[in-house]
Every structure is written in structure tokens, then in C-alpha cells.
Amino acid sequence: MASLVADVPSQAHWILELTNYDFKGSVCYLVASVPGVHSSRIPCISKPKHFLGGDCLPELCHFKSVGSVEASVAGLSHLFRTSADLNGSRLKKLASYLRKCGEDVYGMSEVILKRDPNIPADANAASIHVPNPEDLSLGECVQLGFLPKNYAKWVAPLSDSGIFVFSAYIFPSEVLSAALEGSGSKVQLILHVSQGPSLSVIAEIIRAEHVSAICSLIASLQRCWGIWRLQEVLGQFKWPEHLETDFVFGASSIGSINAKFLAAFSTAAGKRSSRFTESEESDPDWGCWSVSQELRNPSIRIIFPTIERVKNASSGILASRRILCFSQKTWHRLKTMGLLHDAVPYPRDRIGHPMHVKVARRRFQSRKDAPSFGWVYCGSHNFSEAAWGRQVSGLLGKKINANKSYSSLGSRLHVSNYELGILFITPPPDAQGKINQRTNLDDIVLPFVVPAPKYRPADKPATPQEMREALIEQTKCQRDVCEAAKEADKWMQEEIPEEEEVIEATDFVVEEKEDEKAYAE
Secondary structure: OHHHHHHOHHHOHHHHHHHHOOOOOOOOEEEEEOOEEEEOOOOOOOOOOOOEOOOOOHHHOOOOEEEEEEEEOEOHHHHOOOOOOOOOHHHHHHHHHHHHOOOOOOOOEEEEEEEOOOOOOOOOOEEEEEEOOOOOOOOOEEEEEEOOHHHHHHHHHHHHHOOEEEEEEEOHHHHHHHHHHOOOOOOEEEEEEEEOOOHHHHHHHOOHHHHHHHHHHHHHOOOOOHHHHHHHHHOOOOOOHHHEEEEEEEEOEEOOOOHHHHHHHHHHOOOEOHHHOOOOOOOOOOOEOOHHHHHHOOOOEEEOOEHHHHHOOOOOHHHHHOOOEEOHHHHHHHHHHOOEEOOOEOOHHHOOOOOOOEEEEEEEOOOOOOOOEEEEEEEOOOEOHHHHOEEEOOHHHHHOOOOOOOHHHOOEEEEOOOEEEEEEEEOOOOOOOOOOOOOOHHHOOOOEOOOOOEOOOOOOEOOHHHHHHHHHHHHHHHHHHHHHHHHHHHHHHOOOOOOOOOOOOOOOOOOOOOOOOOOOO
């Protein structure tokens, strides 16, 4: 919600409706996606020595951590360019300080943030400095650069008011490399955010500028999105692979997916190789579902309507044309894997109408008369990398190899869409601290028939190409019928009384925009 307020305020008005509901006692989990390239969260493992905000003495402060924000250093290449540092003294001093600075297990060192309100270009300016570790007075520092304007605009009002305080960390090797090269390459800065001394009296001091700043802060905090959020929630439980009865995802839009995405999604859903299910190996990657396993033994069934089902629908092809998306290229890539199953609407009175649903379920059952358990997802996420995120490797992941929480899914996650969904969980019977909110996963009724019928050899999904060809065929048939009706009409006019009403048939042509792209791609 904060992301919408900060990034797309024109679309955030519906948030006011949420104030009418009481969410106390809710037992489901939210799964959200926000556009961007997201990094694994880095916890603050050491007590910060330097704070921006509140005019407080660090040694006397014990602030409660709120989270971390991945930012960057602006202006470093400008400060360390040859013309600004002719004899290289600034660079030598920086190298000396960085060499003496201690690093945590993630390879990061703390730096100092200072407010510079007198800079004409930006009243919110905050500069970044590397201190001399041997100078306890902090009088000797080398300036690295500034906090980027889009971060400073909310860090400044929140730190000036003392509502929140900020500490900052850099990767020394990355900073030194960028300073030596003099390039404009991005230098990462991790901001750790803590509650400030004025937070307890926020109601008395808050102003309009603080509201927007807090929204930007909340939206910027590192958290798990998309497929990482799925893993964060479902990873709390140990799912018995040998008891799995089905694993399905039904969606009106299937993205440009492949075995790599399918394996990543299954890994996030807690699927592991059955050989390693009982292993006590501490490495979270141990036994995770791999691409090679996905190719040999597909893990998930995709539920999507066949073209025949769409053609025979009472609402016709046109009703599905704007709802269903499944590219021909993706179909050719997946058809040999045997993943596709027909989407038969449920209950029966929905048959013949297009389904605009995005529902996933992984179900387990120990025996036929035992209650089922597992999870169900329902929301706006299509089955695509754009919605759930595409795993990518990055420099940050190499530097924080101690943090392996999401290493099996890549060190960074590229998300393209805003999405929101709900995850309902019926935990395994032996789950610790199990909340008995549901006794049977089957209490949640899905909008399609399960088990879904598998595609027969001649079946094809309702791709745009198939629907276009079907529309052309239907149009041609209707034209033939119309022409035959006209001939019959001429003959019938000689036989019927003049007062009988004659209904004229009208030709129509269905237009197609060839350049229209499926939004799921």
C-alpha cells in the first residue's frame, strides 16, 4: 500500500476502503509484488556507532531496528576524478581508512551520514563520509559523495525530526574500485533504519511532509516480494513430498515461462527432491528442486482452457479474447513436458463462461480418510516471471555469500508488475505451533475442476493465434450461412404473405490488431 501511495498515488485511493475492515484474527498471509530489482535482505548484525537523526549520542542510544534500505552513493566519481584530486591525496587517504575499517561477515563497513542543509541544489542533502578509525573524535573523514536525491527527500525530514534514525554501510572493495576507475558505476549503500527518540510523540510533531516521507520509507524497506515471499511463508513448514497428491496453478494468463522458472517456483513452494526430504543438511540449497529434475519429472500442472473449450463456450470466443493470454512460443516450449490440463469451470453453472482467475494449490494427504493439508494461493499474480519475479545473479550476492536464504532463487529478483494475493495454509499435522484455523484444505473450493483433465494429443491451448484462426473460421462460416439465407429469403418471399416480417442478416468482420501484445509476456 505504501508503494502505491509513493509510486502511483493516482491509483491508491482504494486504500481508504481498507479502513472499513477489521483484520484482527486473520489467519492468511499476504503475497505482494512491486516492480524493481530487489536484493536479498541484509540484517544489521552489529550495533551501529553513527546515527543520522535526533541529535543523540550513539553510546547512550538503544534504538529498535525497523529494517534496511538498499540505496547508493551519488557523486563519488565527481569527487575522485583526476581534476579534483590532482596528486591523488584524497584517494590515498580513502584507501588508508578503508583498509583500517573493520568489516562484518557480509564484507560491509559503517560510514557516517551528515546533513548538509545549506547546499543550494538540495535542501535535503545528506553527505556520506568514511571516518578515520584511529580518530575517535571523528574529525578526520573522507567524503564519498551524497545520498541520492530520491532517498534524501524522505531521509532528511524523518531524521531531522528524530522520528527515525539512520546508519549507513558500504562495501569497501566496491567503493575503492569505483574511486580508482573514476567510472560512474553504481556504488551500493545499505541504510539501516531504527526508531528515533521522537517516535513516541509522533502524534504531536507529525506534519504533511512526514506522512509522505514515511510512505516512501515503508515502500523502500527491503522485504520479500513475489517468489521470495512465497518461500518466506511456505519455508516455515516441512512439506512431506511422498504425501503430495497434486500441485496445480490455474491462471488466465501464462507468461513466457520455462523449466528454470518452474523449478524456481517449485523450490519457493517448498518442493524438494524426495531423496533429500529427511536430510538434516543445514545448507538451504541442499535437495532443492533443480532445473534438471524439472525436465525429468515436471513438478506442477498448469491449468489453462483448450481452444475447443473456448470455441464451444456459450459466451463465444470474443469473451475470452481479452482475458486469456498464452503465447504460441511458450506453448511449443511446454507441450512436450505434459504440463497442460484443461480448465473446466466449477461449479457447473459456470461452464461456458471465461475464467479470469489466478489460483494455485499444493495438496497433501496421508490416506484417503484423513484430512488434507497444504496451501492455496488466490490473487492477481499470473503464472509469469513478470508477476512472481525473475531470478538474476548480481555482485551483491557474491559479496554476501554468508546469507544463503534465497541463494537457490538467485541473489536478486527482477519484478515487473504490481500484484497482490492471499495465501491460505493448512499446516502439516506435525507442524510446531500449529494454529488449527482449518482442519481440511479441501474446505477451500477451487474455481475449476480438480483433478483437471490432461490435454489429449490433439488438444491445444487457447492462444491468441488459435483464437484468431477460430474467429476467422467462424466468420467465414457465418458469411456462408448469411449468403445461403439471402438466397433462401428470395425464394421464400415468393411464398410468404407480404405482411410477414422479413429479418435481414447482416455481415460482420472481426478486426484484429496484429501488433497487440499479451500483457503476461
